[in-house]
Amino acid sequence: MSAPNSRLAVVFVVIVAVIVGGAAVAPYVLGSGGDAGSDPAELENQQFQPDTVLPEETAEEGEISMDSDASGKTVLVDVGHANGVSETDLEPLLSTLAENGHQVRFYRGQRRSLNESLRSADALLVVSPRERFTSDELAGVESFTDAGGRVLVMGDPPSVQASGGLLFGLGGLQESGSQTASLGSTYGIAYGSGYLYNMETNDNNYKSVFVEPAANTDLTTGVDRVVMREAAPIRTASATRALVGTDGTHLSTTRDAGTYAVLVRSGNVTAIGDTEFVTRENAHDADNEVLIGNLADFLVDGEKRPGAPADPDAESPERPPGGGGGTGAPGPAPPPTPTPPA
Amino acid sequence: MSNSPDGSGLTRVQSYALVVAAAVLLSAVLAPVAYDRATAPDGTVAVIAIEGTISSSSVTAVQEDLREARENESIDAVVLDVDSPGGGAAASEQLYLSVQRTAAEMPVVASVKSSGASGAYYAMLPASDIYVTPASIVGSVGVRGAAPGPSLPGEIKSGPDKASATADQRRAQIETLQRAFVGSVMRHRGDDLELSRTEVAHGKVYTGAKAVDNGMADEIGSTPEAIEQAASAAGLEDYDVVRKDPPRLGGLLLLQTEDGGTVVVEESPVGYEAVDAPTYLMVYGDVQTETEVIGNVSA
Numbered sequence: 001m002s003a004p005n006s007r008l009a010v011v012f013v014v015i016v017a018v019i020v021g022g023a024a025v026a027p028y029v030l031g032s033g034g035d036a037g038s039d040p041a042e043l044e045n046q047q048f049q050p051d052t053v054l055p056e057e058t059a060e061e062g063e064i065s066m067d068s069d070a071s072g073k074t075v076l077v078d079v080g081h082a083n084g085v086s087e088t089d090l091e092p093l094l095s096t097l098a099e100n101g102h103q104v105r106f107y108r109g110q111r112r113s114l115n116e117s118l119r120s121a122d123a124l125l126v127v128s129p130r131e132r133f134t135s136d137e138l139a140g141v142e143s144f145t146d147a148g149g150r151v152l153v154m155g156d157p158p159s160v161q162a163s164g165g166l167l168f169g170l171g172g173l174q175e176s177g178s179q180t181a182s183l184g185s186t187y188g189i190a191y192g193s194g195y196l197y198n199m200e201t202n203d204n205n206y207k208s209v210f211v212e213p214a215a216n217t218d219l220t221t222g223v224d225r226v227v228m229r230e231a232a233p234i235r236t237a238s239a240t241r242a243l244v245g246t247d248g249t250h251l252s253t254t255r256d257a258g259t260y261a262v263l264v265r266s267g268n269v270t271a272i273g274d275t276e277f278v279t280r281e282n283a284h285d286a287d288n289e290v291l292i293g294n295l296a297d298f299l300v301d302g303e304k305r306p307g308a309p310a311d312p313d314a315e316s317p318e319r320p321p322g323g324g325g326g327t328g329a330p331g332p333a334p335p336p337t338p339t340p341p342a
Numbered sequence: 343m344s345n346s347p348d349g350s351g352l353t354r355v356q357s358y359a360l361v362v363a364a365a366v367l368l369s370a371v372l373a374p375v376a377y378d379r380a381t382a383p384d385g386t387v388a389v390i391a392i393e394g395t396i397s398s399s400s401v402t403a404v405q406e407d408l409r410e411a412r413e414n415e416s417i418d419a420v421v422l423d424v425d426s427p428g429g430g431a432a433a434s435e436q437l438y439l440s441v442q443r444t445a446a447e448m449p450v451v452a453s454v455k456s457s458g459a460s461g462a463y464y465a466m467l468p469a470s471d472i473y474v475t476p477a478s479i480v481g482s483v484g485v486r487g488a489a490p491g492p493s494l495p496g497e498i499k500s501g502p503d504k505a506s507a508t509a510d511q512r513r514a515q516i517e518t519l520q521r522a523f524v525g526s527v528m529r530h531r532g533d534d535l536e537l538s539r540t541e542v543a544h545g546k547v548y549t550g551a552k553a554v555d556n557g558m559a560d561e562i563g564s565t566p567e568a569i570e571q572a573a574s575a576a577g578l579e580d581y582d583v584v585r586k587d588p589p590r591l592g593g594l595l596l597l598q599t600e601d602g603g604t605v606v607v608e609e610s611p612v613g614y615e616a617v618d619a620p621t622y623l624m625v626y627g628d629v630q631t632e633t634e635v636i637g638n639v640s641a
Contacts, residue, residue: 043439043442043443043446045439045442045526046525046529047521047522047525047526047528047529048522048525048526052521052522052525053518053519053521053522053525054518055514055517055518055521057510057514199540199543199544200540203513204510204513204514204516204517205513205516205517206543208513229509281508281509281510285510
């Protein structure tokens with residue numbers, strides 16, 4: 001009885017072994033069966049490899065320094081026209097001035113008029129004013145520059161700003177631009193609409209354009225190229241175009257390529273189409289620090305006659321005709337001009 | 343067969359009858375299979391929908407469908423039925439890689455319903471043909487990233503770059519993603535494109551006819567044409583179509599607040615819920631990058 005039982009057991013084991021073994025071997029024998037479960041495709045994506053996609057970053061080095069040997073000049077910074085800039089943003093330029101023994105004061109539009117503040121200043125810095133200059137102020141700035149005072153205007157492209165809070169979709173978006181048209185027009189300088197971009201040569205963003213010297217001026221001494229984060233073109237017929245966009249720079253509003261100026265100088269007035277290059281984050285990119293030093297030199301290098309502008313609003317008999325304070329005679333000060341409404 | 347010698351009792355006739363009955367029975371089982379085989383289509387075209395905003399979770403479902411298409415031997419071609427403005431950058435790249443893997447094994451054709459922009463365009467790049475209608479839009483090759491918000495008051499961070507980044511760093515990151523995106527467009531469509539790499543990088547959207555004209559798409563046509571093209575590329579004359587719709591995502595999320603109230607938060611379509619993480623997007627149109635509190639319900 002035991003022999004048939006053991007034979008049956010052997011037969012059982014052999015059958016199981018053959019079937020299970022056959023199932024295990026079958027895919028290899030049949031060939032294609034094994035491929036179905038795996039993804040054999042080898043994908044080569046060279047366009048994702050680090051050496052293809054990682055951008056170069058512009059070196060950030062160098063110190064801001066001034067060459068001017070002038071000392072004790074007073075630079076008035078306009079923050080009284082709802083300027084779209086904070087004192088922190090301007091810190092690299094203002095610190096440089098302070099470190100080199102110059103005085104920085106702010107015009108806030110509260111107690112004194114701009115013209116009154118200008119009388120004791122040697123230079124004026126106006127950054128992105130969002131409120132218009134009154135005609136009195138414009139006349140005051142003109143006589144200030146006529147008297148040798150330096151004016152540096154920094155503007156930027158119109159930006160879209162949120163108002164009223166955006167939660168629940170309330171509030172709105174308003175486009176606000178620098179109110180520099182009338183100020184610039186006095187000196188034959190106008191800010192163009194739109195921003196500059198360069199799709200080929202840029203500092204890792206199409207809006208971060210490089211600008212390079214187009215004329216040999218004090219402002220561009222030592223400058224090879226400067227990074228502007230959001231630059232507006234400056235149009236001028238008579239002023240010197242000191243810095244222009246590199247090849248391939250386009251204007252956003254027309255999409256036209258061209259040689260767009262972003263830094264121009266007309267006598268005692270310099271205008272720049274960007275405000276961000278001066279912030280500490282960007283101040284050491286490329287040759288930005290050299291340009292900031294040159295701008296600081298520009299501000300303090302003027303020889304302004306003290307007392308200008310005489311009050312242009314006063315219909316006082318001693319006001320010199322035609323010159324708008326060109327003689328610089330301070331005279332007895334009439335009551336100060338009322339400040340523009342806030 | 344003959345009469346059983348051991349006297350089992352079956353006559354010759356009975357034996358024949360038994361054999362005939364067994365044969366008929368077996369044939370009845372096998373005949374439908376044989377009939378099916380004779381009349382079966384040559385293969386199957388899977389239509390896989392890529393709809394709505396592309397997010398990590400929606401991509402997982404589509405990836406699963408694509409994987410099934412690759413593994414299921416009865417599926418011979420895939421049509422991507424695209425109607426999406428794009429979405430998260432990383433999710434779009436994931437989808438691109440899955441489509442690319444599928445296209446390496448079988449014909450993949452894309453059909454754009456109304457919008458195949460940005461990340462969705464990225465995802466269908468490996469397709470051999472892109473079908474559009476005159477009013478559908480494709481393109482918008484580009485990346486956008488929201489600026490990180492300010493630190494929470496009193497928050498302590500372990501390092502200066504933790505949960506924040508400088509503008510320089512973010513510009514470099516966006517540039518990196520952009521190069522990968524534009525590089526992929528040029529790789530897959532460079533031969534057809536009338537546009538230069540720079541023009542592609544402008545991120546413009548194109549309507550169907552313009553896209554066919556400049557090489558961003560291949561043909562004017564709807565999804566049935568795309569299916570036909572996919573089938574013919576797979577050599578199928580007679581085919582089945584199976585449609586795979588991943589579940590739509592999005593919805594409302596309830597969050598408990600400290601004071602016991604419940605805030606109803608609309609689930610962020612592309613980012614992380616409840617965390618305002620700086621997310622890089624490949625998306626066309628207006629987006630709400632942050633979770634938006636849309637109501638306050640007291641518990």
